[in-house]
Amino acid sequence: MFLSPTRSLSVRGPDPVARSGGAYGASRIQGRTAYKHRGVDLVCDPWSDIVAPEQGFLWRIGLAYGREYRFHSLVVDLGIYEMKILYSWPIRNTGDQLQRGDALAIVEDLRIRYKEVTPHIHVEIRKDGKLVDPMPLLESE
Numbered sequence: 001m002f003l004s005p006t007r008s009l010s011v012r013g014p015d016p017v018a019r020s021g022g023a024y025g026a027s028r029i030q031g032r033t034a035y036k037h038r039g040v041d042l043v044c045d046p047w048s049d050i051v052a053p054e055q056g057f058l059w060r061i062g063l064a065y066g067r068e069y070r071f072h073s074l075v076v077d078l079g080i081y082e083m084k085i086l087y088s089w090p091i092r093n094t095g096d097q098l099q100r101g102d103a104l105a106i107v108e109d110l111r112i113r114y115k116e117v118t119p120h121i122h123v124e125i126r127k128d129g130k131l132v133d134p135m136p137l138l139e140s141e
């Protein structure tokens with residue numbers, strides 16, 4: 001089991017930005033394209049800490065939305081698993097080794113992009129490269 005990066009398991013409910021809520025597999029529509037939510041949205045306060053889910057390495061730091069420099073993504077290498085976290089300002093460098101519970105990033109404030117959104121981070125987990133439902137793998141503190 002991985003420690004939840006927010007230390008809690010509170011999942012985003014329906015809000016004006018995503019009426020289907022933040023569960024894994026929830027229906028999403030972008031323009032004319034329908035797709036399923038690839039991760040889970042965990043509710044958290046902007047500027048709160050994001051912690052490492054388990055021993056691993058900070059593998060990649062990128063941007064959550066193309067050339068929108070306010071919102072970041074990071075990927076933690078956890079062996080056969082990898083965890084991607086969106087809307088998180090990293091406070092470590094790529095290649096840094098992490099221990100479970102280490103402060104890793106700060107929650108970015110999505111409300112400056114989506115006024116009515118429930119503040120959250122987006123968490124995706126891959127096992128052997130394939131997306132899986134994160135919730136059965138996460139535990140709260």
Ligand SMILES: [Zn+2]
Pocket residue numbers: 022037039040041121122123
């Ligand atoms: Zn999401």
